[in-house]
Amino acid sequence: MTNRYARQTVLPALGADGQDRLNQASVLCVGAGGLGSPALLYLAAAGIGRIGIVDHDRVEISNLQRQILFTEGDMATNKAETAGQKLSHLNSHIRVDAYPVRLTAANALSLLAAYDVILDGTDTVASKFLLNDACLRLGKPLVHASILGFQGQVSVFWGRHGPCYRCLYPHPPKGYVLNCAEAGVIGAMAGMVGAVQGLQALMMALGLSWCHSHGLDPLLGRVWVLDARSMNSRLLTLGKNPSCPVCAGDAASIVLDDGNDAACQSRDVQGIAADDAQQCSPDTVFLDVRELHEWRSGHITGARHLPLGQLLAEGEGLDDLPQNAPIVVYCQHGIRSLTGAAHLQRLGYTNVSHLEGGFVRWPQRA
Numbered sequence: 001m002t003n004r005y006a007r008q009t010v011l012p013a014l015g016a017d018g019q020d021r022l023n024q025a026s027v028l029c030v031g032a033g034g035l036g037s038p039a040l041l042y043l044a045a046a047g048i049g050r051i052g053i054v055d056h057d058r059v060e061i062s063n064l065q066r067q068i069l070f071t072e073g074d075m076a077t078n079k080a081e082t083a084g085q086k087l088s089h090l091n092s093h094i095r096v097d098a099y100p101v102r103l104t105a106a107n108a109l110s111l112l113a114a115y116d117v118i119l120d121g122t123d124t125v126a127s128k129f130l131l132n133d134a135c136l137r138l139g140k141p142l143v144h145a146s147i148l149g150f151q152g153q154v155s156v157f158w159g160r161h162g163p164c165y166r167c168l169y170p171h172p173p174k175g176y177v178l179n180c181a182e183a184g185v186i187g188a189m190a191g192m193v194g195a196v197q198g199l200q201a202l203m204m205a206l207g208l209s210w211c212h213s214h215g216l217d218p219l220l221g222r223v224w225v226l227d228a229r230s231m232n233s234r235l236l237t238l239g240k241n242p243s244c245p246v247c248a249g250d251a252a253s254i255v256l257d258d259g260n261d262a263a264c265q266s267r268d269v270q271g272i273a274a275d276d277a278q279q280c281s282p283d284t285v286f287l288d289v290r291e292l293h294e295w296r297s298g299h300i301t302g303a304r305h306l307p308l309g310q311l312l313a314e315g316e317g318l319d320d321l322p323q324n325a326p327i328v329v330y331c332q333h334g335i336r337s338l339t340g341a342a343h344l345q346r347l348g349y350t351n352v353s354h355l356e357g358g359f360v361r362w363p364q365r366a
Helices: 015-024 036-046 061-065 079-090 108-112 125-138 187-206 208-213 292-296 308-312 336-346
Strands: 026-030 050-054 095-099 117-120 142-148 151-157 222-227 232-237 270-272 285-288 327-330 352-355
Touching: 015 187, 026 036, 026 108, 026 187, 036 050, 036 079, 036 117, 036 187, 050 079, 079 095, 108 125, 117 125, 117 187, 125 142, 142 187, 151 187, 187 208, 187 222, 308 336, 327 336, 336 352
Parallel strands: 026 050, 026 117, 050 095, 117 142, 270 352, 285 327, 327 352
Antiparallel strands: 142 151, 151 222, 222 232
């Protein structure tokens, strides 16, 4: 094994003893997408002894622009299982466990319990809050990252030694937050931020005492922010919030919550293809839940416009819509529409579907 890790064991901050620490450490990566792909590759290459991967999703063609673990031959395969195979081929001396499931409040503690360090590769706000709270319950360090467009950030949250995610964001936002599929992201951003996230996970795997005695300073209590449009980066100092809704109290009393993750809420929403939607009866209401600038750039003829944030505000703007009216909700790519349609169902609307693939699939645009 000497030759495999020679380029890193020669570093005074690591050496053979540090490599032994990495070989004995375990990291669980939740999400094997844009961030998880580069982070996992570097963790496996560096010799982390046990790597776990949680992801229920399947590989799609749109993933390949940034999720560098996968190739065209991996289409429709489970990401966790496929990523596990790739990592095992990269380094056959490590243990890789794949969990092809969705992270939920019901399984979070059991999934996280066996690992030393948790890496957040998720892309929903609800999942990030759930991971933070589960890590606090278990006393685990959480290596956080997020990307959108040309911007990204990385931090390490550990309630025992500094602030948690809720010290930065106490509560989930009330409005809808765009994800990468809707707001866009340049693929190299995932590589840059994911690699930094992987480096932070390696530091945490070495242990804080090791880091402090060898000149390593992980991002505990700090947030690294990058704007790749200008390559400007900042380090923001984040203190522990004495009034934090979770880490300021007893960890054992923290209640895990799935939150308002659209994926969890919309499992029963019926989808309709663009070709079929064009054949809907004349009384069908097409509800556009995009933002105003998106609506102005083009929309389905005769559609009603109600931005998702406004819709989620207790169904504001729907007073004249009968609850048995046939409704097709649509957005740009068919993601926000799932949330909107699920919300309408909860409000009692009985004939709701969403446009699969969104407005980009609609052949006739006004």
